[in-house]
Amino acid sequence: MELFDVYPLMDVTPISGKGCYVTDERGTEYLDLYGGHAVISIGHSHPHYVKRISDQLEKIGFYSNSVINPLQQEFARKLGELSGLNDYNLFLCNSGAEANENALKLASFTTGKKRVIAFDKAFHGRTSAAVSVTDNVRIQANINKGMDVSFLPLNEAGLVEEELKSGDVCAVIIEGIQGIGGVQIPKDSFLKELELLCKKYDCKLILDEIQSGYGRSGMFFAFQYADIKPDIITTAKGMANGFPIGGVLINPDIEARHGMLGATFGGNYLACAAGLAVLEVMESEALIRNAAETGEFLLSELGEMDGIKEVRGRGLMIGLEFDSEVAGLRKKLVKEEHIFTGVSSTNIIRLLPPLSLTVEQATVFTKALGRLLAP
Structure with a gap:
């Protein structure tokens, strides 16, 4: 029996997770800013x-x-x-x-x-x-x-x-x-x-x-x-x-x-x-306060980044709207920077990380995105 083919799948197989990271079968670690579609609230394997x-x-x-x-x-x-x-x-x-x-x-x-x-x-x-x-x-x-x-x-x-x-x-x-x-x-x-x-x-x-x-x-x-x-x-x-x-x-x-x-x-x-x-x-662990504070940092940093049309959100629910489709950018984030993100429509990257995300981890993302958006 085969699975009913209803999901477009990323070419990644996570087999373990800890905090805001997941690790695939080859031992590659990924920063998880998707949170399993906003499901992982307190971090993996707490x-x-x-x-x-x-x-x-x-x-x-x-x-x-x-x-x-x-x-x-x-x-x-x-x-x-x-x-x-x-x-x-x-x-x-x-x-x-x-x-x-x-x-x-x-x-x-x-x-x-x-x-x-x-x-x-x-x-x-x-x-x-x-x-x-x-x-x-x-x-x-x-x-x-x-x-x-x-x-x-x-x-x-x-x-x-x-x-x-x-x-x-x-x-x-x-x-x-x-x-x-x-x-x-x-x-x-x-x-x-x-x-x-x-x-x-x-x-x-x-x-x-x-x-x-x-x-x-x-x-x-x-x-x-x-x-x-x-x-x-x-x-x-x-x-x-x-x-x-x-x-x-x-x-x-x-x-x-x-x-x-x-x-x-x-x-x-x-x-x-x-x-x-x-x-x-x-x-x-005061995760609601952390979501507000880390989210405020991300919104501020991303709002000043060239190449993003608009940044919207509250806390750690953030949308980055672009003028063009983001499929290629998301793929680069996974393959080159080892970062998971979500998507809305075809031109919006959605961030839904665990509420335990730190400013340091958020900075890893902003620097990686800045590199990929650089002319």
Whole structure:
């Protein structure tokens, strides 16, 4: 049997990792500024993370959600404490797309409505409802096109209100920072207006923090720069440093009922152990503050570099837009400089490193990029 060919692959085979580096089968070490697509939050093979999961596996790895799991309760308390959202409730699932599926369902359950407002360049996942609110027809099959979704420009509150006036919208879903869309940042004032409009027209504001959350922006969640309280928050990628997990944080105004949501593997013992390890390391090593400080350094250095059209981002979620395609530049970064980076569209390099990235490691990248961009 062969693998279904859906990913364009880099010609690299990492077999080990430590901190912000991965090593291939030939012993070549690479600086990882891609973080496995924003997943590696505390660094590869962090010893506390490895021990937490190993210790848990020796006790019990899995049981269904039909019993009390103290690790789920501990995880919810710790997440509330570090995020500042102690009054929210937590539903645990397995991925970001699944988190968005449940968030959209919850909004429809609680409002009785079914239309959704999303935004141009949005990406919310590849499952049925999540891909329906994703602004990319190439990844939508015909079966995904039955949902009633309106895509609007970012930062245009007046257009949002015009759509809400119909009274049939159950949710407005927006990323804290658009990732696939090119590291586009909603204005803080726009998020504030969305919060007010959703209250005015009885619909739910869903903040998709799957990529921009968990300290990546220099705040626990990127929407916290705007000082708002969304109805529903979704998170996943950085939650467990590579162990599959997703979460839906639900405003206490939304009342739960048995059977409303469910997941077989969601919040299992190993996932919660991994998630707790991440939160513990984030706290003990002050990784959110580090993301803000190292990100500020990178934004400053890259903003002054010739050859880059525009630099956008917050914390360690940074987009470098160029006038031409970046495939060749990314390949040189890997082959010649041994540095992994991400991409958005064809002309934007995306930086999503572990939150433990140091200024010294960031400088390795800026110097390497400067060499490659030099005339």
